[in-house]
Amino acid sequence: MLKTLLTRARQGHRTIKYPDAAPPAMPAHFRGAPRIDASRCPDGCRECADACPTNAITISQRPTDSVLSTQYSALVSLDLGRCIFCPECENACPEEAIAFSDDYRLATRTRGDLVAGSAAHLELAAALDDKLRRLFGRSLKLRVVSAGDCNACAADVNVLSTIGWDIGRFGIQYVASPRHADGLVVMGPVTENMRLALKKTWEAISDPKIVIAVGACAISGGIYAGHPEQHDGAAGTVPVDMFIPGCPPHPLTILDGLLRLLGRIEDGTRA
Amino acid sequence: MAGELLLLRNAQPARLADVPLLSIPLFRTAILDAVWNEWRVSTLFGREADGHVELVVVMANDGAGQLGIARTRLAGDEFLSLTPECPQLHLFEREIAEQYGIRMTGHPWMKRVRFQQPLRLGASVFEGAPVAGVTDFFRVEGEEVHEVAVGPVHAGVIEPGHFRFQCHGERVFHLEIALGYQHRGLERALIGGPQKKTPYYLETVAGDTTIGHMLAYCHAVEGLSGARVPARAQALRGIALELERLANHTGDLGALSGDVAFLPTASYCGRIRGDYLNLSAELCGSRFGRGLLRPGGVLFNLTDDRIATLIERLDNATRDAVESIALLWSTPTVTERFENTGVIEPELAEEIGMVGVAARACGRAIDVRHDFPTGVYRFANVPVMTAHYGDVNSRASVRWLELERSADFVREQLQALPATPVRATVPPLAADTLVASLTEGWRGEICHVAITGSDGTLSRYKITDPSFHNWFGLALALRDGEISDFPLCNKSFNLSYCGHDL
Numbered sequence: 001m002l003k004t005l006l007t008r009a010r011q012g013h014r015t016i017k018y019p020d021a022a023p024p025a026m027p028a029h030f031r032g033a034p035r036i037d038a039s040r041c042p043d044g045c046r047e048c049a050d051a052c053p054t055n056a057i058t059i060s061q062r063p064t065d066s067v068l069s070t071q072y073s074a075l076v077s078l079d080l081g082r083c084i085f086c087p088e089c090e091n092a093c094p095e096e097a098i099a100f101s102d103d104y105r106l107a108t109r110t111r112g113d114l115v116a117g118s119a120a121h122l123e124l125a126a127a128l129d130d131k132l133r134r135l136f137g138r139s140l141k142l143r144v145v146s147a148g149d150c151n152a153c154a155a156d157v158n159v160l161s162t163i164g165w166d167i168g169r170f171g172i173q174y175v176a177s178p179r180h181a182d183g184l185v186v187m188g189p190v191t192e193n194m195r196l197a198l199k200k201t202w203e204a205i206s207d208p209k210i211v212i213a214v215g216a217c218a219i220s221g222g223i224y225a226g227h228p229e230q231h232d233g234a235a236g237t238v239p240v241d242m243f244i245p246g247c248p249p250h251p252l253t254i255l256d257g258l259l260r261l262l263g264r265i266e267d268g269t270r271a
Numbered sequence: 272m273a274g275e276l277l278l279l280r281n282a283q284p285a286r287l288a289d290v291p292l293l294s295i296p297l298f299r300t301a302i303l304d305a306v307w308n309e310w311r312v313s314t315l316f317g318r319e320a321d322g323h324v325e326l327v328v329v330m331a332n333d334g335a336g337q338l339g340i341a342r343t344r345l346a347g348d349e350f351l352s353l354t355p356e357c358p359q360l361h362l363f364e365r366e367i368a369e370q371y372g373i374r375m376t377g378h379p380w381m382k383r384v385r386f387q388q389p390l391r392l393g394a395s396v397f398e399g400a401p402v403a404g405v406t407d408f409f410r411v412e413g414e415e416v417h418e419v420a421v422g423p424v425h426a427g428v429i430e431p432g433h434f435r436f437q438c439h440g441e442r443v444f445h446l447e448i449a450l451g452y453q454h455r456g457l458e459r460a461l462i463g464g465p466q467k468k469t470p471y472y473l474e475t476v477a478g479d480t481t482i483g484h485m486l487a488y489c490h491a492v493e494g495l496s497g498a499r500v501p502a503r504a505q506a507l508r509g510i511a512l513e514l515e516r517l518a519n520h521t522g523d524l525g526a527l528s529g530d531v532a533f534l535p536t537a538s539y540c541g542r543i544r545g546d547y548l549n550l551s552a553e554l555c556g557s558r559f560g561r562g563l564l565r566p567g568g569v570l571f572n573l574t575d576d577r578i579a580t581l582i583e584r585l586d587n588a589t590r591d592a593v594e595s596i597a598l599l600w601s602t603p604t605v606t607e608r609f610e611n612t613g614v615i616e617p618e619l620a621e622e623i624g625m626v627g628v629a630a631r632a633c634g635r636a637i638d639v640r641h642d643f644p645t646g647v648y649r650f651a652n653v654p655v656m657t658a659h660y661g662d663v664n665s666r667a668s669v670r671w672l673e674l675e676r677s678a679d680f681v682r683e684q685l686q687a688l689p690a691t692p693v694r695a696t697v698p699p700l701a702a703d704t705l706v707a708s709l710t711e712g713w714r715g716e717i718c719h720v721a722i723t724g725s726d727g728t729l730s731r732y733k734i735t736d737p738s739f740h741n742w743f744g745l746a747l748a749l750r751d752g753e754i755s756d757f758p759l760c761n762k763s764f765n766l767s768y769c770g771h772d773l
Contacts, residue, residue: 003601004535007594011539027549029556029571053468084471087562087570144428148453150769151430152478152559158428162541176426193386193403193452193772194431197423223471229387229456247561248478251545 031100051092056082084247107257127263149188178204276339298343359624385451430768477770483712504568509647518547539595568694609664613760627715632665639711736770
């Protein structure tokens with residue numbers, strides 16, 4: 001008993017101060033929101049697109065009119081819903097035109113918002129409407145379903161309920177039954193073998209309800225996209241209200257998304 | 272004894288033509304003889320060759336550090352099951368039946384494994400299309416006997432699986448586990464590789480074992496290509512593998528503590544696990560080691576100026592972990608729940624081919640790092656930790672003992688990182704060659720077997736996660752126990768669903 005108390009005293013208070021204070025520093029090689037500077041792209045270069053394992057990068061030519069002639073410059077767009085935040089494109093680029101920043105804020109409300117063009121203008125997730133915020137703003141109970149996730153997304157969703165992150169502070173809790181839940185967190189590409197269970201879980205949650213897709217697999221199928229054993233993400237089975245990219249997303253990325261949805265963080269868009 | 276097998280070291284390639292192609296009776300005898308002489312089955316799988324189905328076995332002799340490999344070619348679609356004589360093959364034979372449509376005559380419990388489409392087109396021994404969880408379950412009939420069905424979706428943040436208990440009151444007569452819900456078509460997708468997606472498939476076989484599976488893959492490719500990995504890269508890989516072990520063992524001990532409602536250790540370990548994950552992130556930017564290992568070496572170097580900080584953070588985390596976990600052993604309400612719960616006898620562990628932490632908790636001193644060392648483990652010895660009662664307490668204490676050894680290992684490696692490059696070029700893969708590559712992931716033995724075709728691409732890539740060996744152990748651990756002990760037993764094994772389902 002004494003030992004337990006002594007250990008308690010030594011371990012101290014370890015919950016991060018965020019969002020009231022600055023978030024914890026990201027590790028040295030952390031790969032957050034990518035920055036693309038298409039003006040550096042050499043003519044006809046496709047190195048990044050060819051290297052990308054999930055075909056998240058598309059390169060097209062955009063006409064830039066001048067008085068004398070029409071010239072073309074590259075338009076690079078990166079689909080963050082497919083991106084697995086691997087180092088391939090960064091390593092492949094001969095001109096350092098594409099690089100991952102340490103910006104962990106990535107969650108969006110629509111699938112389309114995840115396609116970042118050269119302008120790298122990402123419409124971060126807006127808060128729920130007033131009615132839903134009144135309902136969920138101070139108490140959001142989530143049912144978490146793994147539908148083919150590799151247990152990495154599950155681990156970093158789960159970690160938010162440990163003392164280091166303590167989402168209970170915001171009234172968010174993972175619950176053991178869909179009947180207790182206000183919403184669903186889906187991870188994994190939605191395997192054929194889990195599709196029915198996912199659908200039934202969603203149906204068992206009473207209205208109004210929300211769905212959050214966590215990780216590249218749940219958004220687009222990730223590297224499993226196109227496999228007949230799965231369904232390219234959650235949206236084909238349940239209606240998704242928020243997308244949190246990553247492979248897996250950093251816990252801070254997930255927390256940022258949840259807080260934005262509840263209207264607790266409101267610094268609009270990222271330049 | 273094992274005379275028919277081709278003897279190889281871990282990750283040593285062999286030309287396919289040199290792998291003995293035995294007649295079916297000789298193949299059977301070779302396996303049974305070896306098992307009677309202290310060998311165990313690391314993997315047994317099917318592959319297609321010249322329009323026939325071939326079975327390939329990889330046997331392991333832990334004492335001698337030898338792998339024994341043989342194959343046989345089936346004339347038809349039938350094979351006389353070895354399971355009645357060699358129970359550790361039961362799931363492998365079910366897998367071959369499901370993937371290649373081979374009827375395993377005499378198998379006592381022939382059912383689907385993953386509810387997947389066969390790898391061999393049109394070959395199926397099961398009726399109808401596979402529907403996850405729809406199958407006959409073993410049932411106990413009788414007055415006051417009842418059945419409890421759990422899953423696929425579980426109460427926590429955890430992967431899906433279906434558990435069917437036959438109970439008499441609180442007492443569990445029998446537990447049957449049906450998996451396959453996580454099946455993503457991984458092995459099918461690896462055929463024809465390596466392609467640009469291949470490393471990413473391997474990193475997500477089981478996301479909590481990214482390094483373990485990637486290391487097995489890297490050694491396989493390096494074996495097939497003859498690439499020589501620089502010393503610094505080997506050390507960094509070892510550091511990453513042990514950090515993965517530290518994070519997961521810490522997390523598991525915290526979760527075990529939570530399951531017996533001892534919250535101090537549960538809370539502290541939940542955080543400290545994150546400290547170890549963040550150390551992995553310092554190596555490569557990802558808490559799970561994504562993007563770190565590649566054939567030929569590692570993609571990220573650790574510069575010398577960051578080593579001191581890393582050691583300090585490692586020591587802080589380990590000091591906290593040791594202090595928090597030590598509380599378990601001095602709290603009677605914890606030890607009372609841990610001891611004699613979910614007991615597996617050592618003979619049973621051997622008979623059903625258990626590996627890793629769960630096997631070492633039964634006194635089986637097997638550890639790939641020690642018995643089949645590759646990479647940095649050839650130079651740095653990690654002692655094998657065992658316990659002897661095969662219960663939850665033993666599985667917890669093996670983790671506790673390994674945690675300290677792994678921290679020592681990481682510290683020593685960080686203090687003496689060789690000053691070499693971290694990546695070498697990888698020549699093309701040798702054609703018509705086989706390699707079996709074993710690593711000791713935090714759960715236990717990971718076995719990958721790569722076979723190339725005449726064009727030097729992968730014609731078959733077999734993945735055997737330690738969970739594939741151990742799920743049956745969990746089912747047996749519950750026998751005659753109380754159903755309320757299930758969460759605790761389950762946590763003490765903490766097996767992978769996706770690593771099993773592939």
